[in-house]
Amino acid sequence: MHNFPKTIYAIQHLAFEDLGALEDIFYQKGYRIRYVEAGVDDLRTALQYDGLTIILGGPIGVNDVADYPFLCDEIELLKTRLQARQPTLGICLGAQLMAKALGAEVYAGPTKEIGWSTLMLSETNHSILAPLANTHVLHWHGDTFDLPEHTIHLAASNQYTNQAFQYGKSLGLQFHLEVDAEHLEKWLIGHHTELKQAQINIQQLRQDNQTYALPLMVKAREVILNYMNYLKM
Numbered sequence: 001m002h003n004f005p006k007t008i009y010a011i012q013h014l015a016f017e018d019l020g021a022l023e024d025i026f027y028q029k030g031y032r033i034r035y036v037e038a039g040v041d042d043l044r045t046a047l048q049y050d051g052l053t054i055i056l057g058g059p060i061g062v063n064d065v066a067d068y069p070f071l072c073d074e075i076e077l078l079k080t081r082l083q084a085r086q087p088t089l090g091i092c093l094g095a096q097l098m099a100k101a102l103g104a105e106v107y108a109g110p111t112k113e114i115g116w117s118t119l120m121l122s123e124t125n126h127s128i129l130a131p132l133a134n135t136h137v138l139h140w141h142g143d144t145f146d147l148p149e150h151t152i153h154l155a156a157s158n159q160y161t162n163q164a165f166q167y168g169k170s171l172g173l174q175f176h177l178e179v180d181a182e183h184l185e186k187w188l189i190g191h192h193t194e195l196k197q198a199q200i201n202i203q204q205l206r207q208d209n210q211t212y213a214l215p216l217m218v219k220a221r222e223v224i225l226n227y228m229n230y231l232k233m
Contacts, residue, residue: 005051013058055094
């Protein structure tokens with residue numbers, strides 16, 4: 001796949017959860033970004049695409065299909081996409097949707113994992129996530145998933161076993177790799193109700209954002225460049 005398509009589709013489930021710091025990396029490498037809004041736009045454009053499609057996070061759950069019927073279509077399209085081995089990067093809700101499309105269970109976890117911590121990376125050869133060793137990443141989820149069959153486990157956290165998996169040229173990341181240090185205040189405002197319900201100390205989280213977001217942006221660049229190089233092989 002030497003002539004890898006130069007457009008990247010990104011499916012959003014919430015306006016301020018965008019590609020963040022990853023957007024500049026893609027632009028610098030000559031890629032164009034096309035955002036598609038879940039629940040509003042036709043997702044077939046993004047999910048039937050031969051190039052890279054990224055499925056971003058959001059506050060709804062994979063199993064909220066009664067309230068958000070578009071999730072049924074998204075999961076079905078994703079199932080077909082993954083069976084066709086088209087490259088897909090899922091972040092948080094995106095990873096949960098991928099797990100569901102691959103036949104795994106997605107369900108509420110025992111605790112909300114919101115905040116920064118390091119990952120325990122699996123000892124796999126040439127892991128795309130290797131740059132994240134000893135790096136704090138941002139977690140922001142209440143749901144979790146079983147590891148789908150025929151996938152490679154890539155990472156765990158202290159609270160959740162399944163934090164990342166690989167399926168061919170697709171990656172599912174439960175944690176947030178894309179955070180942009182300058183824009184995390186939007187998350188603190190937009191997710192106010194959830195943060196209060198989960199009894200998260202917002203001032204502490206803001207301080208942690210200022211400590212850990214910039215180092216993560218450096219490592220996220222390495223991860224994305226690793227991934228894009230892998231897709232071109």
